[in-house]
Amino acid sequence: MAASAFIIVKQGDVYRLSYYAKNGATGLTDITAKVRNPSGAGTTISWNGTDPTAGFCEMGDGWYYHDWNSTGKALGVWHFIVESTSKPAAAPARIAVVDGDSLDDTPFEKLDTMLDTALSELQNATYGLSALEQRFDGVEGSGFSSSDSLYAIKDYLVNTIYGAITAIKNNVDSAVAIPDVVLIPDTGSVTRRINMDVYNSSGGMEDPDDNQIQVKIYDPAGTDVTTTYLSGTEPIYMTRDGVGQYHIDFTVASTATPTELTFKFSYLEGTVAKVRHEITRLATSDEDITSKLNSIETKVTDLQGTGFVSANDSNKAISVAVAGLGTKIDGYLADGGTIEALIDDIESILNSDVKGTGFASATDSLHAIRAAMDGYLANGGTIDVLIDSIITDVSGLKGTGYDEGVDSLKKISDRLQAVQGAGWDAGTDTLEKISDYVQPGGIAF
Numbered sequence: 001m002a003a004s005a006f007i008i009v010k011q012g013d014v015y016r017l018s019y020y021a022k023n024g025a026t027g028l029t030d031i032t033a034k035v036r037n038p039s040g041a042g043t044t045i046s047w048n049g050t051d052p053t054a055g056f057c058e059m060g061d062g063w064y065y066h067d068w069n070s071t072g073k074a075l076g077v078w079h080f081i082v083e084s085t086s087k088p089a090a091a092p093a094r095i096a097v098v099d100g101d102s103l104d105d106t107p108f109e110k111l112d113t114m115l116d117t118a119l120s121e122l123q124n125a126t127y128g129l130s131a132l133e134q135r136f137d138g139v140e141g142s143g144f145s146s147s148d149s150l151y152a153i154k155d156y157l158v159n160t161i162y163g164a165i166t167a168i169k170n171n172v173d174s175a176v177a178i179p180d181v182v183l184i185p186d187t188g189s190v191t192r193r194i195n196m197d198v199y200n201s202s203g204g205m206e207d208p209d210d211n212q213i214q215v216k217i218y219d220p221a222g223t224d225v226t227t228t229y230l231s232g233t234e235p236i237y238m239t240r241d242g243v244g245q246y247h248i249d250f251t252v253a254s255t256a257t258p259t260e261l262t263f264k265f266s267y268l269e270g271t272v273a274k275v276r277h278e279i280t281r282l283a284t285s286d287e288d289i290t291s292k293l294n295s296i297e298t299k300v301t302d303l304q305g306t307g308f309v310s311a312n313d314s315n316k317a318i319s320v321a322v323a324g325l326g327t328k329i330d331g332y333l334a335d336g337g338t339i340e341a342l343i344d345d346i347e348s349i350l351n352s353d354v355k356g357t358g359f360a361s362a363t364d365s366l367h368a369i370r371a372a373m374d375g376y377l378a379n380g381g382t383i384d385v386l387i388d389s390i391i392t393d394v395s396g397l398k399g400t401g402y403d404e405g406v407d408s409l410k411k412i413s414d415r416l417q418a419v420q421g422a423g424w425d426a427g428t429d430t431l432e433k434i435s436d437y438v439q440p441g442g443i444a445f
Helices: 109-122 129-140 150-167 285-304 315-334 339-355 366-378 383-398 409-420 431-437
Strands: 005-010 014-020 031-036 042-045 057-060 063-069 076-084 091-098 173-177 181-183 189-199 214-218 239-242 245-253 259-269 272-283
Touching: 014 031, 014 076, 014 091, 173 259, 173 272, 181 189, 189 259, 315 339
Parallel strands: 005 091, 181 272
Antiparallel strands: 014 063, 031 042, 031 076, 057 063, 076 091, 173 189, 189 245, 214 259, 239 245, 259 272
């Protein structure tokens, strides 16, 4: 029997109750329906053949119908069972007769109530549509025109105000490339270059006023030491390499002492003073050795790795292990063996005894096995629990009263083959193929 359809009909409307016969049979003259009203009382819709308002008639192509008039019918759910006597295929249907205005006892009753509430809210004098209209009038104000709309205001802000702001040049930023540390040479002097780039508000290169960036240098006490490290007469300016690109060289002599230097870069942009400070440190080679030692220590720690134990993982421990392996190999060679024979023996054992037939590295390698065990143990399992679980699972598969002569996989296989029968063809004889042969029918709605 097909699933029951459920229809909602407004009291007074005519609903066409349709039925599709089993296998789409045509020419049937015995289609009837048993009917139960909401109170449970029963009636029958008989076959008529010519008047669909009086009983069932044939529509064609296996379809039959009755025009059921709900005028005067009790409100509630009516149940129908439609069937053919000669081609039995009972099909249920349900029709809910409802009041067209209140929609009581239907899924739409709540919706009707909510719509009534929504309509009341929309008409509310305090916050309804009329009240909102008055408030919008207040927002617009006297003399409002389309030029005062939010779109017009947005257009003015974006295309006029923002455009004017972005058109203002000399709204700049800068970037300075300066060494963090400069090593004081043992003899002579070393020269280092500082590069500075100047940008406008759009990120493009731009020059400051008069293409001038003045540079001054101060020691930690704030004393001006510009001429000690920069050549020329103050004020000293950076050299322009291109639009917004400048550089200057400073020299550190072997007579310099370790200290910290502050570079001050000053320039004008649209007559507005801009200043940037950067710091570099002068260091001796001894200080550099310290940093290198720290770097070496970090690398040694990385080589040791997490969980390093000197008794097992040190070079000495590894050397002892290798020496022991060498002793065993020497003994093998002393007994007449050769390296080639040793390798062949190891390869044979690995291929036959260790790997075995059908070995697949993705699933059978030591790494794959270890990964599987790690996953099991990581979830709180133990080997004992795993073995007990396997035994329990196998016992569960066998079940209570297991009889090997009847219930073994071999016996089950024999039974399945008997069910298939001689000449069984997977293309035509599967349960799915057999199911495809069953025709639809017995549908009412």
